[in-house]
Amino acid sequence: MSITPTALSNQPAHHILSVLVQNRPGVLARVAGLFARRGYNIFSLAVAPTEDPDLSRITIVVDVESAPLEQIVKQLFKLVDVVKISELDPRRSVERELMIATVRIAAEERGQVVELTNIFEGKILAVGVEAITVSLEGSPEKLDDFEELLRGYGIVELQRTGRVALPKLDKEARLRAVRGKAS
Amino acid sequence: MSEKITGAQALIRALEKEKVDTIFGLPGGCILPAYDPLLSSPIRHILVRHEQGAGHMAEGYAHVTGRPGVAMVTSGPAATNMVTPLCDAYMDSIPMVCITGQVSTTAIGTDAFQECDTVGITRSVTKHNELIMSPDEIPLMVRQAFHIATTGRPGPVLLDLPKDVLQNSMTWHWPTDEEVVESLPGYKPTMKGHPRMIKEAARLILEAKQPVLYVGGGVLKARAAEALLELAEMVDAPVVTTLMARGAIPDDHPLCIGMPGMHGNATAVTAMQKSDLLVTLGARFDDRITGKVDAFAPDAKIIHVDIDPAEQGKVRRPDVPIVGDCRLVIEEIVKALKDMLQGGAVKPDISAWKSRVSGWQEQFPLHYAAAEPGDALKPQYCLEQLRDNSPEGTILCSGVGQHQMWSSQYWNFKEPYTWVNSGGLGTMGFSIPAAIGAKVGRPDRTVWAVDGDGCFQMTAQELVTASVERIPIKVAVLNNSYLGMVRQWQEMFYEERYSEVYLSPEVPDFVKWAEAMGCVGIRVESPEEVQPAIEKANSIDDRSVVVEFRVDASEKVFPMIPAGQSNDDILLHPDQCSVREYLR
Numbered sequence: 104m105s106i107t108p109t110a111l112s113n114q115p116a117h118h119i120l121s122v123l124v125q126n127r128p129g130v131l132a133r134v135a136g137l138f139a140r141r142g143y144n145i146f147s148l149a150v151a152p153t154e155d156p157d158l159s160r161i162t163i164v165v166d167v168e169s170a171p172l173e174q175i176v177k178q179l180f181k182l183v184d185v186v187k188i189s190e191l192d193p194r195r196s197v198e199r200e201l202m203i204a205t206v207r208i209a210a211e212e213r214g215q216v217v218e219l220t221n222i223f224e225g226k227i228l229a230v231g232v233e234a235i236t237v238s239l240e241g242s243p244e245k246l247d248d249f250e251e252l253l254r255g256y257g258i259v260e261l262q263r264t265g266r267v268a269l270p271k272l273d274k275e276a277r278l279r280a281v282r283g284k285a286s
Numbered sequence: 287m288s289e290k291i292t293g294a295q296a297l298i299r300a301l302e303k304e305k306v307d308t309i310f311g312l313p314g315g316c317i318l319p320a321y322d323p324l325l326s327s328p329i330r331h332i333l334v335r336h337e338q339g340a341g342h343m344a345e346g347y348a349h350v351t352g353r354p355g356v357a358m359v360t361s362g363p364a365a366t367n368m369v370t371p372l373c374d375a376y377m378d379s380i381p382m383v384c385i386t387g388q389v390s391t392t393a394i395g396t397d398a399f400q401e402c403d404t405v406g407i408t409r410s411v412t413k414h415n416e417l418i419m420s421p422d423e424i425p426l427m428v429r430q431a432f433h434i435a436t437t438g439r440p441g442p443v444l445l446d447l448p449k450d451v452l453q454n455s456m457t458w459h460w461p462t463d464e465e466v467v468e469s470l471p472g473y474k475p476t477m478k479g480h481p482r483m484i485k486e487a488a489r490l491i492l493e494a495k496q497p498v499l500y501v502g503g504g505v506l507k508a509r510a511a512e513a514l515l516e517l518a519e520m521v522d523a524p525v526v527t528t529l530m531a532r533g534a535i536p537d538d539h540p541l542c543i544g545m546p547g548m549h550g551n552a553t554a555v556t557a558m559q560k561s562d563l564l565v566t567l568g569a570r571f572d573d574r575i576t577g578k579v580d581a582f583a584p585d586a587k588i589i590h591v592d593i594d595p596a597e598q599g600k601v602r603r604p605d606v607p608i609v610g611d612c613r614l615v616i617e618e619i620v621k622a623l624k625d626m627l628q629g630g631a632v633k634p635d636i637s638a639w640k641s642r643v644s645g646w647q648e649q650f651p652l653h654y655a656a657a658e659p660g661d662a663l664k665p666q667y668c669l670e671q672l673r674d675n676s677p678e679g680t681i682l683c684s685g686v687g688q689h690q691m692w693s694s695q696y697w698n699f700k701e702p703y704t705w706v707n708s709g710g711l712g713t714m715g716f717s718i719p720a721a722i723g724a725k726v727g728r729p730d731r732t733v734w735a736v737d738g739d740g741c742f743q744m745t746a747q748e749l750v751t752a753s754v755e756r757i758p759i760k761v762a763v764l765n766n767s768y769l770g771m772v773r774q775w776q777e778m779f780y781e782e783r784y785s786e787v788y789l790s791p792e793v794p795d796f797v798k799w800a801e802a803m804g805c806v807g808i809r810v811e812s813p814e815e816v817q818p819a820i821e822k823a824n825s826i827d828d829r830s831v832v833v834e835f836r837v838d839a840s841e842k843v844f845p846m847i848p849a850g851q852s853n854d855d856i857l858l859h860p861d862q863c864s865v866r867e868y869l870r
C-alpha cells in the first residue's frame with residue numbers, strides 16, 4: 104500500500120524559503136498570490152535586490168507540514184520569474200531581523216529602557232519627553248525576548264522587518280538547495 | 287537594419303513570424319491601433335460576438351491542431367470576458383496566447399475609462415502574463431509568450447498592451463531562439479525522464495500482475511499516441527483514457543477499456559481499483575477520477591509520468607515519479623523494457639487479470655433502457671445514431687453536463703484530437719465556440735458540437751459568427767428542458783427537491799433561433815426522425831446546422847460515483863444492480 108502525502112507529513116514548523124527571482128514588476132504579487140491561491144499562510148516575508156541587479160531575493164517564512172511545503176516549492180518553481188529556491192535549515196543558516204520600537208516612558212524611568220537596550224546591544228534612535236525609540240538587530244528569537252521586555256513598559260508602535268537569511272558557511276548547508284534551476 | 291515601425295505593426299509582424307494564421311477577436315478603444323496593421327496582414331481575423339467566444343475558439347483551434355490558439359480583445363470588459371476561457375485553458379493545459387489592449391501607460395492606475403488590472407485579474411488563470419511597457423519589448427515578449435504557451439506543460443499566456451505602447455515607434459528586432467531562452471532563466475521544462483527512474487518503472491511493469499495504463503490529456507499534449515500504443519501492446523495491459531485523453535488509443539482497440547471516473551464505465555473504474563500497478567501517463571489524479579482519495583486503487587503501486595513536477599505527489603505519492611515529456615519518457619520505458627526482456631527478464635503472465643477485466647466488460651456494458659414506442663426520445667440513442675451516421679474523422683465537441691458525459695461514453699473515438707471538451711473547469715457554453723475554432727483549425731473535417739439546452743443558451747450567438755465567417759459546424763442540442771446534470775444531482779442527493787433547474791420546453795424556439803442566426807434548424811421528436819435528420823445535417827456543408835433533439839428529461843447518467851465517495855461504491859444502472867457481485 105502506498106502512502107498518501109498526509110501520512111508522510113510531520114508537525115507544522117517554520118520553514119525558511121529563500122527564493123531568487125527575476126527583478127521584474129509584479130513578481131512579488133505573483134509569489135504572494137500563489138500562496139493565497141493555494142491556501143498557505145506566509146508568516147513573514149522580506150524582499151530586496153541581491154548583488155546581481157537583475158535578481159531579487161525573497162525570504163519567506165511559512166508554517167507548514169513538510170508535504171504541503173513540497174507542493175509550495177514546486178508550485179513556486181512554476182512561476183516563470185522564479186530562478187532558484189533554497190529551503191534554509193534554521194540550524195544551518197544565519198537569520199537576522201530588525202526591529203524599531205517606540206516605548207512610552209516617563210523621563211525618570213527612561214534609564215531602565217536605555218539599560219535594557221544596551222544589554223541587548225540595541226541602539227537609541229530618538230528620545231522625547233515621554234517616549235523613546237530604540238532599534239535592535241539580531242536573531243528573531245533575540246528580538247522576541249527584547250519585545251517581551253519592552254511590552255512591560257508600554258509599546259506605542261513597533262515594527263519588525265521579517266527575517267532575512269543565508270546559509271551558514273559550511274559546505275553541507277550550501278548544498279542543501281532544494282533545486283537550482285540556474286545550475 | 288534599424289527599421290522604425292509602430293508597436294502595433296511590430297505586434298502583428300511578430301504574430302506572423304510565429305506562424306499565426308488565425309486570430310479570434312473583437313476590437314475596441316485600447317486595442318484599436320493593433321487592428322489597423324491587421325488589414326494588410328495575411329492573418330485571418332475572425333470577428334466574434336462575445337470575447338468569451340474568441341477564447342473558446344482559440345482553445346478549440348489549439349485542441350485539434352496542437353498549435354497555440356490566439357485571441358485578441360480590448361481592455362476592461364473585454365479582458366474580463368476572457369477570464370473564463372483563460373481559466374479553462376489553464377485547467378486543461380491548452381496552449382493559447384491572448385492579447386489584450388490596455389489604457390495608455392500614462393493613464394494606468396487612474397481608473398481611466400475601460401481600465402482594469404488585467405494582469406492582476408488573470409495572474410492565477412494563466413501560465414504567465416506580462417504588461418508590456420515599451421514597444422521595444424514587443425518582439426521578445428511575443429516570442430516568450432509562444433515559447434511558454436507551447437513548451438513544458440502547455441497553457442495560456444496573456445500579453446497586456448497599453449495603447450501608447452502600440453502607437454509609439456520602435457526599432458524592429460527579432461530575437462533568436464537563444465535570446466528567448468536566455469531571457470527566461472527561471473523557465474527550463476524538464477523533457478527527458480531520469481534514466482534510473484525509467485529503469486525502475488520498467489522493472490515495476492515487469493513485476494506487475496494486474497497493471498493498468500492510466501492515460502490522461504498529457505499524452506495528447508505530448509503527441510505521444512503512437513508511443514502509447516507501442517507501450518500498451520508490449521505490456522499487453524488494459525488502458526483507460528480519461529475525459530481529457532479520449533482518442534489517445536482507439537476505443538475499439540482490444541486493450542482499451544474506456545473512460546474511468548465519476549461517470550466512467552464500471553470496467554475502467556474497477557480495473558483501476560483492483561490494479562496492482564497504475565502506469566500513470568500525463569494524468570493528474572483529479573478528484574473526478576479518484577473519488578475518495580484514501581480509497582482509490584489501494585493496492586496499486588504508482589508510476590507517475592508528468593512534465594509538471596508539481597503534479598508528482600500532489601494527490602497520490604508515486605512509487606516512481608518521472609518528470610518529463612510523455613512521448614520521450616514512454617519511448618524510453620519501451621526501450622528499457624526491450625533491453626530487460628532481451629537480457630532474459632520474463633513478462634509475467636497476466637492472463638488471469640485480463641480475463642477478469644473482460645469478464646467485467648461483458649457483465650457491465652454501458653447501458654440505458656431503450657424507449658418503448660410512444661416514449662420520449664432517449665439522448666443516448668441520439669448519440670449512438672450520431673456516432674454511427676457521421677463521417678470518418680468527425681471531430682466531436684461538447685458542452686458541460688449530462689450530454690457531455692454521454693458523448694464521451696457513447697462515441698467511438700478512433701484517433702487522437704477528435705474530442706474537444708472542457709474537462710477541468712467544466713465550462714458550460716464551451717462547445718459552440720470551441721467547435722468553430724476546431725473547424726477553423728481542421729476545415730477538412732466534419733465538426734459536431736453536442737450541446738445541452740442550458741449550455742446552448744450561454745454561447746449560441748457565436749453561430750452568427752459561424753454564419754458570417756462561413757465556418758459551417760453542426761450542433762446537436764439534446765434538449766431536456768432542464769439543467770440536466772444539476773437536476774440529476776437534485777433527484778439523487780436532494781430527495782427530488784428540484785430547485786431552479788427547469789428551463790422551459792417552449793422558449794427559446796431552437797429552430798427559429800438557428801434560422802435567425804443563418805443556420806439550418808431541424809427539430810427531432812421521435813426515434814424515426816433521428817437518423818434522417820443527422821444525415822440531412824451531414825449533407826449540408828455550406829451552412830451551420832442546428833438539430834434540436836427533444837429528449838427524455840428523466841434520463842440519468844450511469845454509472846455514477848457520488849462526489850467524495852469511494853470508487854468501490856459505484857452506482858450502476860438499475861438494470862445492472864442484480865449482477866453487481868461480479869464487480870469483484
Ligand SMILES: Cc1ncc(C[n+]2csc(CCOP(=O)(O)OP(=O)(O)O)c2C)c(N)n1
Nearest residue numbers: 687688689712714738739740741769770771
Ligand atoms: C458556466 C457554468 N455554470 C454552471 C455550471 C454548473 N452546471 C454543470 S452542468 C449544468 C447543467 C447543464 O445543463 P444543459 O446544458 O442543459 O446540459 P444537460 O446536463 O441537461 O445535458 C450546470 C448548471 C457550469 N458547469 N458552468
